[in-house]
Amino acid sequence: MKVITIQEIELHRFKRYRNKTIGTPDGFCLLAGSNNSGKSTFMQAFALWEFCKNLIKLEHGDGGLLNDHLGKKQGVGVNGEDFLPLNIPSLKHLWTNLKVNPEEDSQGNKEPDGYTLWLEVKWINSSQEEPRYLRFSLSLANERLFVKTTRSNISNNEELPQVAYIPPFAGILNREPFHTKAMRSRLVGQGLSGSVMRNTLLELFKRNQTKRKELLGDKSRISPANLRNLRETDRWEHLLEVMRRLFDIELFVHDFNEDYHSYIKIEYWKGAYNEAGTKFIKYTGFNRRDIMVEGSGFLQLLNVLSLALDPSYQVIFLDEPDAHLHPSLQFSLLDELNTLAEKYHKQILFATHSTELIASQPPENIMKFENGKVKILNDESQKVGLITGLGSEFSPQLHKLQRTKKVLFVENDSDADTIKILAEKIGTPISPDIVVWAWPGKHVERQHLFNQLKRVISGLTGISLRDRDGQPFETITESLLDKNNVGCDKDGLLARTWRFRYIESYLLSPKAIARAAVKTEDDVIESAKVFGVDLGAFDPEKIINAYQELPSKPILTEGENCLTVKYGISKYDIANAMEVDEIHVDIKALISQIVQL
Incomplete structure (x- = not known):
């Protein structure tokens, strides 16, 4: 061969x-x-x-x-x-x-x-x-x-x-004429693989039928040994098995004679294997349908696999074929392409942005592109930069994370800096070993990133901290557990959310603001214009509605009339001016959990 x-x-x-x-x-x-x-x-x-x-x-x-x-x-x-x-x-x-x-x-x-x-x-x-x-x-x-x-x-x-390039959304026709081999090659070379998919399927089917006739000879049926070998080696049989397993579908190719047929007709029916797993049986009452009426995931997979099985092509380039597939189908496609490449001696190159797929492959199966440079990976740790989207395995942040295995996700660096100041105040400083990762993603998005990092950094633990924003107050417990994201806890990432809307709410202490600004408490309360609400009355047992939804950012840090602009101070100045008994229990609870990492 x-x-x-x-x-x-x-x-x-x-x-x-x-x-x-x-x-x-x-x-x-x-x-x-x-x-x-x-x-x-x-x-x-x-x-x-x-x-x-x-x-x-x-x-x-x-x-x-x-x-x-x-x-x-x-x-x-x-x-x-x-x-x-x-x-x-x-x-x-x-x-x-x-x-x-x-x-x-x-x-x-x-x-x-x-x-x-x-x-x-x-x-x-x-x-x-x-x-x-x-x-x-x-x-x-x-x-x-x-x-x-x-x-x-x-x-x-x-x-x-022979090279086949399958761009995203390769057009698939509902009425596809028969094309000569040269025309099929030309269309695929133009990136129009979907327009010859039925031709490819017909060609695979006809080769299969020719083999079956040869094996049958003058006998009434193909011998079990020959039939077993055919099913293990024939490309059409391979495709049928994949479609049955993934979609419960049997492909049916109609006879085609170019003398009187204008279009290639390929249909399918749905069914299941019998209990012995030896025969695929059609569901009762299911009428055959044209393949075009099936979902886009099925057609995408069928197009890619049929071309990958076509013996005419030795090299297949796939441009994000997973982009519109369900995650389970993405992995199924990946597994099948790995199998095809090895079994039929193909070169199959698959461009993807999926961190899940990248994490699942050995490094020698990953070709990394960055700023015009191209290299094959040779170590698991090199995958981290690709998984996180940072683009370089030499990121100091990632190297530190590989060493310390502790991460704190925050919405921005200023949140982490404020927490560190308050942690010093209460006598439990946050270890420099904890990597602060500023990213505004939601808890579930951070969990996804955390799981990818954990694939290559064993023993990783972390906390994801977010403002509550408009999320209902009752979804947050006194320990800042986010009841909407409890699934994070089981994988080593704790989802924690402030009970107040923003971290800035915890800095609305009139005494601390007054000390930082060299003003009186009455001046601060008057300037805040909160109509008599005592900004220092953070009662953990009784958090009234006014505190729950208090717009603390416009009061403290946003806009020309906020306190920090008016007084020429920063929120760090306020944090540094706070006494231990003015630091809210939520802050202390969070710092304790961070330290426990």
Whole structure:
């Protein structure tokens, strides 16, 4: 069996990469990184290379790719409206910084012939000893793109890599005509894999039927041993098993004869395996339906898996195929693609933003993109930067967290600074080992992040602290337990919420404000304009409604009429001026829990 493995792609003046060579890993790999980190550019480079290959073959045949014909063939032109592999507003966007004119290198040499952008793919064919390469160069003139082969060592009739790029929302047609193999390859090369999904399914089915006829021969039924082997090795049988297991669906392909059928018809019915697990049986009364009426998750998975199973393609690029899948389906898709890559010797590269998927894969299966740099991970700890979205495993915050294993999530750094001042006041300072993580996310979002961190930092513990804001007062206990988020506690993260609306409410002590501002208490109470409410009367047993919903931020820290602006002080000044008996029991309870980490 021949195996083609792409080793690398070399890019010159393509989009964000001025000069870049990027290695391509074997088997299955996740492409991970923040937005605008280079993942899509990397995948699109292969899509463009595949488009160029098909364009040259369409115009000049296979000979247009051979070394013997280099310089003898003119470039093949294509108009902007016929350029389909990438969705860009103008063909200039293919070039780095939109500069399409020839440039001089460090020795003063200009790029020849005005072909200023090029892409070269290098690969290994198991049937040949020498690594293979094929380069296409591009030029732009009057909004018309010209493509030609400029470097090659391939020979006539040699098998070349076939690359499939599946962008997000690859269009799936409800009435799909039959396409020749060349047209299917062309459409997939244009990023329109969904428009040939029924063709792909029909092709897999027909190959399966041919195998079944061969195994049947002149017998009345296929032998159990041959049938078992067929089900273990055949790609259509593989797809059927996945669809049954994940969706309780059996695919049904209608006969197709291109002489009198206009469209390929594929339907499904729902059912379940019998108790012995040997036969898939249709539900009583279920009528067959066209596959288009099933949900988008089913169609997305079917499109991706059918193309990954197609023996025509050795390299599959998937641009966030998990984006609209339920989490359970995301993991199912991941598992299946891992299996396909290993079983059928495929290279499957899967771009994702899912922290769950990143956390589930070994580091050697993750290709990290950051600021134009690309690397394969080699250590579990390197995944943390990707999981948290910080973009670098060298973040001091993360390194400290890996060492101390204690985290305090707050809405902003000023909250943590205020708590630290008050902790010093009561004689129980907060350890510097506790990592303060300022992030305005909700408790449930922080729990999600915490769980990802915990995958690579065993023994991690933490507290998530939030203002109550508009949440009902009765959902918070005296120990600041947030009854709406009790599920956090079981995983090592405590969800804690202030009983008052904001942390600023706990600083509304007239005595402390007066000391900080060098004013009298009466001046402070008058300035606050709270109509006689005693700001110092924080009775933990009797918290009246006026305190529950007190708008403390406008009183203390927000707006030109707030106390800190009026008196020229900060909330830290107030915290530093507080006496121990003026610090509210909620503050003391929280500090005690933080210290216990």
